[in-house]
Amino acid sequence: MSEQEIKVPDLGGADEVEIIEIIVSEGDSVEEEDPILTVESDKASVELPAPAAGKITKITVKVGDKVKEGDVIGMLAASGDAGGSDDAGDDKSEQAEEKTEAPSEAKSEDTKSAPKKKKSGGSRTEVVKVPSLDGFEDVPVIEINVAEGDTVGEEDPLVTVESDKATMEIPSPYAGKIGKILVKEGDKLSEGSDLLEMTIEDDGDDEDESADSGDSAQADSQESKPEKPQGKQESEPQPQGSTYEPPSPGTKVHAGPAVRKLARELGADLTRVKGSGPKGRIVKDDVHAYVKSQLQQAQQGSGVATGSGIPGVKLPDFSQFGEIEREGMSRMMAATATNMQRSWLNVPHVTQFDDADITEMEDFRKAQKAAGEKRGVKMTPLPFLLKACAAALAELPQFNVSLDMERKEVVRKKYIHIGIAVDTPHGLMVPVIRDVDQKGLWELAAESAELAQKARDKQLKPAEMQGACFTITSLGGIGGTAFTPIVNTPEVAILGVSKASMKPVWDGKEFQPRLMLPLSLSYDHRAVNGADAARFTNLLTQLLGDIRTLLL
Numbered sequence: 001m002s003e004q005e006i007k008v009p010d011l012g013g014a015d016e017v018e019i020i021e022i023i024v025s026e027g028d029s030v031e032e033e034d035p036i037l038t039v040e041s042d043k044a045s046v047e048l049p050a051p052a053a054g055k056i057t058k059i060t061v062k063v064g065d066k067v068k069e070g071d072v073i074g075m076l077a078a079s080g081d082a083g084g085s086d087d088a089g090d091d092k093s094e095q096a097e098e099k100t101e102a103p104s105e106a107k108s109e110d111t112k113s114a115p116k117k118k119k120s121g122g123s124r125t126e127v128v129k130v131p132s133l134d135g136f137e138d139v140p141v142i143e144i145n146v147a148e149g150d151t152v153g154e155e156d157p158l159v160t161v162e163s164d165k166a167t168m169e170i171p172s173p174y175a176g177k178i179g180k181i182l183v184k185e186g187d188k189l190s191e192g193s194d195l196l197e198m199t200i201e202d203d204g205d206d207e208d209e210s211a212d213s214g215d216s217a218q219a220d221s222q223e224s225k226p227e228k229p230q231g232k233q234e235s236e237p238q239p240q241g242s243t244y245e246p247p248s249p250g251t252k253v254h255a256g257p258a259v260r261k262l263a264r265e266l267g268a269d270l271t272r273v274k275g276s277g278p279k280g281r282i283v284k285d286d287v288h289a290y291v292k293s294q295l296q297q298a299q300q301g302s303g304v305a306t307g308s309g310i311p312g313v314k315l316p317d318f319s320q321f322g323e324i325e326r327e328g329m330s331r332m333m334a335a336t337a338t339n340m341q342r343s344w345l346n347v348p349h350v351t352q353f354d355d356a357d358i359t360e361m362e363d364f365r366k367a368q369k370a371a372g373e374k375r376g377v378k379m380t381p382l383p384f385l386l387k388a389c390a391a392a393l394a395e396l397p398q399f400n401v402s403l404d405m406e407r408k409e410v411v412r413k414k415y416i417h418i419g420i421a422v423d424t425p426h427g428l429m430v431p432v433i434r435d436v437d438q439k440g441l442w443e444l445a446a447e448s449a450e451l452a453q454k455a456r457d458k459q460l461k462p463a464e465m466q467g468a469c470f471t472i473t474s475l476g477g478i479g480g481t482a483f484t485p486i487v488n489t490p491e492v493a494i495l496g497v498s499k500a501s502m503k504p505v506w507d508g509k510e511f512q513p514r515l516m517l518p519l520s521l522s523y524d525h526r527a528v529n530g531a532d533a534a535r536f537t538n539l540l541t542q543l544l545g546d547i548r549t550l551l552l
């Protein structure tokens, strides 16, 4: 086994290229032609192949290094050559280099000799042809970088083709406007194939129409400001999933130079972008879709998670554990999920617990049964809770605020509107009862029943769900002893109500059976301090414990 240097082969005209990826590690066994590393010029990315089969004994370069033809990038202990003379190894290496010579860029000069097609007024239309591909033939198109109507500058990439060794962008020979595109993704191109039509503005001097069109195009391009291709950026990218793998060092990225450049400009980490091209190749649309989804998440608040550096939840393939079925979220469910996450991540929550003795309140409430039947309204504990909360909000106005953190202001509200969380078959809805402090128990009972029914029937108008200062979420009709509700931002507090139950309460002499109602007050600790929260629940227990005080 002989050791030989691995050298950078002919780079097809590119002087110096940057190493963007090292594919192998020391100790790896490779076959002849296996890619060892990827280099990138400003026009193409090229994989440099192993000159022979063997074991990589040394890598002498690192990502980011600039190399040119003939530079040594590592050492290889070639296998299968028992004689093992260095000369033999060198010969093989030379052959490999020749064989794998890869074009670094399609030569735009060649495209300029394309015949003219039409000429009209101050502009002419050219058919741009595929330039020399340095011996490669039938190279498939993997990306079309422009769209009809785009304005491009000279040398802007028109299409990307990929052989089994190199990715090449065919640059525009002129500055001009893209006409009909004559190829599609997957088409195989060779030198001289028709690529697309371009309209090139003349500079007024058209006497050498039959002469070298390249020169006139050169003149055009010097005068016209090169513009970036627009068409792809305007097109609607396919949305991607909202969770991305965190970047892992050494992740192999398949992307051409234009895509890498775009990603650099937009600050997109290509290791997080899912490629939709052949073999997972990342195309420009993927980068746009990734950036768009990141922006949308940030704007909708669901991006708070990733935006604040918290990694998204990675889902396993659940089908490996058993049968599954996937179903799209309803708009309401998606909106609730976003709001909950936004509130949970933005608000420092604390929950204060207390029990209210509602023994007398319940006696009074039950005594209203006949009156309720006459009115057609059922008196539940909810109207009492609404009244008590309205009184507590008036007494402790620090609960009736919203925080404007951008302007560093506290917004104090002079009205008392309270939201009630309603459990419906299609999700949680929160209609709002306005001016609770100005309404009587029957009015509140009727209005809360009507709004809850409207919520269940999906009949609520947007205005009926807006403007709350505070929310009550009652699970009392269902069960439970306590819970920690999430503040319905931008409100600063929410009262959770659990199921009342008979408990032995010490009256100083003996235990008395009392009906106790568990209260869970969650609050935004930026707006409300713990002492005020304890005062608030204290006040609620007093008001509910003796409902005559609600009249005071």
Ligand code: COA
Binding pocket: 380, 381, 382, 383, 420, 421, 422, 423, 424, 428, 452, 473, 474, 475, 476, 477, 478, 485, 497, 498, 499, 500, 501, 517
């Ligand atoms: N403890 C014991 N019993 C209670 C109670 C409590 N805290 N609250 C209500 N009840 C009783 C009622 O008195 C009624 O009993 P009755 O028929 O014997 O008189 C029964 O439970 C059902 O009451 P309900 O119809 O739920 O009326 P309500 O006015 O108490 O509540 C809503 C109305 C809209 C709040 C309620 O229907 C609802 O949707 N609650 C769920 C809210 C929710 O999902 N919150 C979670 C958000 S994360």
